[in-house]
Amino acid sequence: MTSAGLEKQTDTLTDGISRGIRRQIAGVGVAQLAQTYGTPLYVYDALMIRRRCRDLAAWDTIRFAQKACSNLAVLNLIRSEGVMVDAVSTGEIHRAEKAGYPTHAVLMQSSDGLPPVHPIVYTADIFDRDSLDVVAKLGLPVNCGSADMLEQLAARVPGAHVTLRVNPGFGHGHSQKTNTGGEGSKHGIWHEEIPDVLRRAEWAGLCVSGLHMHIGSGADLVHLAEVAEALERVAHEIGRSLTTISAGGGLPVPYKPNEVHADLGSYFSLWDATRKRLEERFGHRIRLEIEPGRYLTAEAGSVITEVRAIKRQGTKKYLLVDAGFNTLARPVLYGSWHPMSLCPEKESQNQTARGPAEEEIVEDVVVGGPLCESGDIFTQQEGGFVETRALPATSVGDYLVIETCGAYGFVMASNYNSKPLPAEVLIDDGQARLVRTRQTPDDLVRGETV
Ligand SMILES: *Cc1c(COP(=O)(O)O)cnc(C)c1O
Numbered sequence: 001m002t003s004a005g006l007e008k009q010t011d012t013l014t015d016g017i018s019r020g021i022r023r024q025i026a027g028v029g030v031a032q033l034a035q036t037y038g039t040p041l042y043v044y045d046a047l048m049i050r051r052r053c054r055d056l057a058a059w060d061t062i063r064f065a066q067k068a069c070s071n072l073a074v075l076n077l078i079r080s081e082g083v084m085v086d087a088v089s090t091g092e093i094h095r096a097e098k099a100g101y102p103t104h105a106v107l108m109q110s111s112d113g114l115p116p117v118h119p120i121v122y123t124a125d126i127f128d129r130d131s132l133d134v135v136a137k138l139g140l141p142v143n144c145g146s147a148d149m150l151e152q153l154a155a156r157v158p159g160a161h162v163t164l165r166v167n168p169g170f171g172h173g174h175s176q177k178t179n180t181g182g183e184g185s186k187h188g189i190w191h192e193e194i195p196d197v198l199r200r201a202e203w204a205g206l207c208v209s210g211l212h213m214h215i216g217s218g219a220d221l222v223h224l225a226e227v228a229e230a231l232e233r234v235a236h237e238i239g240r241s242l243t244t245i246s247a248g249g250g251l252p253v254p255y256k257p258n259e260v261h262a263d264l265g266s267y268f269s270l271w272d273a274t275r276k277r278l279e280e281r282f283g284h285r286i287r288l289e290i291e292p293g294r295y296l297t298a299e300a301g302s303v304i305t306e307v308r309a310i311k312r313q314g315t316k317k318y319l320l321v322d323a324g325f326n327t328l329a330r331p332v333l334y335g336s337w338h339p340m341s342l343c344p345e346k347e348s349q350n351q352t353a354r355g356p357a358e359e360e361i362v363e364d365v366v367v368g369g370p371l372c373e374s375g376d377i378f379t380q381q382e383g384g385f386v387e388t389r390a391l392p393a394t395s396v397g398d399y400l401v402i403e404t405c406g407a408y409g410f411v412m413a414s415n416y417n418s419k420p421l422p423a424e425v426l427i428d429d430g431q432a433r434l435v436r437t438r439q440t441p442d443d444l445v446r447g448e449t450v
Contacts, residue, residue, distance in 0.1 A: 021392055022341035022401050025302055026427040030343035034399050037423050038438060039306045040323035042410045044069075046077055046428035048300035049406075053081035058268045060108075061117050061289040065249050066092055068293030068407040069301065073426045073435035075099035078296060082108075084119050086143075086291055090131045093140065096120045103138040113285045115209075115243045123165065123212070125187060127152050143212050143246075145188050147197045154204030162201065163210025163244065164189055168230035171215050181215030188213070191230065194237050208238050214248025214291060221266055228274045235278050244287040245278065247271050251295035255337050255404050294407040301406020303328055303422075307342075307398045308370070316388070317365045321400050324369025324376045326419045328405055329412040332375050335382030339403040340367065342394050364388035367400065371417050378402065410436075418444050 023030055026045035033043060056062045063084040066075060070092060075085065076099045085101055087093045096119070097103065105116040118141045122131065125145035135142055136156040143163040144150055153160055167188030171181030181187070189197055201208050213231050228247075235242055251262055275288045305321035312318070330336035366388055369376040379389045394400075413421050420439030425432050 020341040021343065023343050025304075025401070027430040028427050028432045030304055030399050030401055031345060033425065033432060034304050034306060036432070037425055037434060039304055039399070040321075040327045040422045041304045042405070042422055042424040043302050043304060043432075044071075044074060044297070044406055044424070044426045044435075045300045046426055049074065049077055049297055050081055052296045052299070053078060053083050055264060056290055056292065056295075058264075058272075059290045060114055060287045061244075062296075063121065063246070063289055063291045064296055065291050065293030066095065067411060069297040069409070070095050070411055071424050071426075071435055072099045073424075073433070074297065075101075077426070077428075083296070084117060084121070086121055086123050087140075088122070088124050090128075090134050093120060093122065093131070093134055093138070103140060114287045115285070117287065121163070124149070125165075132156060141210070143210065147189060147193070147200055150197070150201050150206055151204055154201075154206050158205055159207065161207045161209045163212050163246070164194070164197065164201075164208055164234075164238070165212045165214065166191055166194065166231070166234050168213060168215065168227065168234075170226070170230075181213075185215075188215075191234065194234055198238065207241055209241055210244040210246065211235055211238060211242060212246040212248060212291075214246075214250065221263065221270065224267065224270060228270055232274050232278065236281070240282045240284075242278070242282065242286065243284070244289060245271075245275060246289040246291055249291045249293050249295070251290075251292045253294055253298045253404065253407075255339070257339070296407075298404050298407035301404070301409050303402040303405045303409065304343075305400045305402065307394055307396055307400055310394070310396060317363060319365045319367045319391070319394065319400065320370065321367065321378075322370055323378075323402070323422075324371040324417070324419070325373075326371060326414050326416045327369070327422055328378070328402060328409055329414070330405075330408055331378045331380055332384075333412070335380055335384075338378065338405060340378070340389060340391060341401050341403065342392050343399040343401060345395075345397040345399065361393040362390045363393055364390055367391075370419075373417075415439075415444060420444060 025043050061084055063086050064078050065086045067088055079100055085096045087096055101119040105118045107116045120140055121143055122135050122140050123143035127149055132152055141161055142153055143165050145165040165188040167181050167190050169191050171185050213227055254260055271288055275286050279286050303323055305323035307319055308322050309320040325332040366386055367378040377386055379387050381387055410424060423438040424436040426435045
């Protein structure tokens with residue numbers, strides 16, 4: 001498979017910092033995208049999303065954690081790949097329905113004795129009042145992260161089937177803020193409470209048919225084996241009512257040049273072995289789910305920004321662009337590192353206006369945004385330490401492409417400083433399509449009164 005958009009003209013220096021000029025995303029010119037749709041702009045490559053969905057074909061169910069990237073066009077694309085969806089709020093249930101997901105269970109082709117699958121599952125540690133209403137009205141299955149949820153659900157939907165989200169007592173997040181297991185995490189039902197919770201579920205008349213652990217396991221297979229073992233122990237406590245197990249999300253993607261994808265084959269084999277042992281023990285088929293967010297969309301997304309000012313502060317050179325942490329919050333929230341490349345403003349003249357020699361001039365720059373806030377820096381480590389990035393020489397009016405932004409990108413964008421939410425574009429088969437318009441000044445004050 002070839003895709004012009006995947007062949008980035010980026011090379012890597014020995015210090016692991018990438019530099020580069022990037023003129024196209026998924027076969028469409030960066031400058032053309034910026035000039036047609038304005039900046040800052042989110043752009044997604046449909047081919048990359050499809051490829052990532054297909055990577056996980058071995059699993060019985062792939063369930064997209066839509067909080068990573070919930071644009072309707074992206075959800076629709078993912079749905080058309082046979083991928084189910086997870087919703088963590090009423091708003092996400094609404095999005096799933098709008099993107100064409102049915103609210104009732106469906107029998108999958110070639111399901112081979114497996115139980116039918118629910119396209120939409122609600123996962124949370126609480127029901128707010130509106131989500132309990134919607135879940136009850138639509139009869140959606142629920143993945144419960146607290147015992148209180150069980151009783152609240154039982155009061156509204158007697159005999160409901162539920163999945164328990166278990167905190168096995170240990171965790172493994174890529175940042176303190178993304179660790180999803182252990183005492184330091186609010187997520188899931190504590191493993192030692194399971195016998196008590198099962199009694200409460202039975203008392204309330206619920207059927208526990210699913211078991212779920214999402215603890216941010218990353219690429220570490222030793223750790224993953226511990227997670228699978230912990231899940232198996234809890235599965236034994238639940239017993240024969242169990243028909244589905246979920247390995248949760250947490251599949252990593254490479255952000256830095258020296259990072260790699262997880263070994264998907266080993267990842268699957270380990271969980272498949274767990275599933276097979278449970279099938280043998282219970283004497284029926286068990287559906288095996290995976291619930292990726294980041295993995296399906298992160299690499300497909302980029303933010304195109306325009307360089308609006310270049311200045312020196314003492315010894316440091318600053319590149320100020322029109323995207324800030326209102327556009328992409330991961331650097332300020334987690335100190336996340338995103339690849340960056342530059343695109344000269346004038347696509348057609350790029351050969352004459354700028355020779356190859358000039359492209360190789362690499363400067364160490366700090367990249368910041370427009371917000372009145374000193375933390376509005378894209379090149380920062382966790383804790384807010386400002387660092388520099390080696391990038392080709394640039395001028396005001398050029399475009400800076402921030403890459404690997406397709407997960408936890410747009411969905412975390414805000415209106416801080418009364419900046420409009422950016423537009424989103426999906427590129428499929430070389431065709432760019434606007435899938436969300438940029439907010440207008442009136443959008444910013446909608447619902448307010450003087
Ligand atoms: C966020 C989340 C995921 C997805 O996590 P990724 O790290 O993006 O794969 C999966 N399941 C649940 C319950 C989540 O909250």
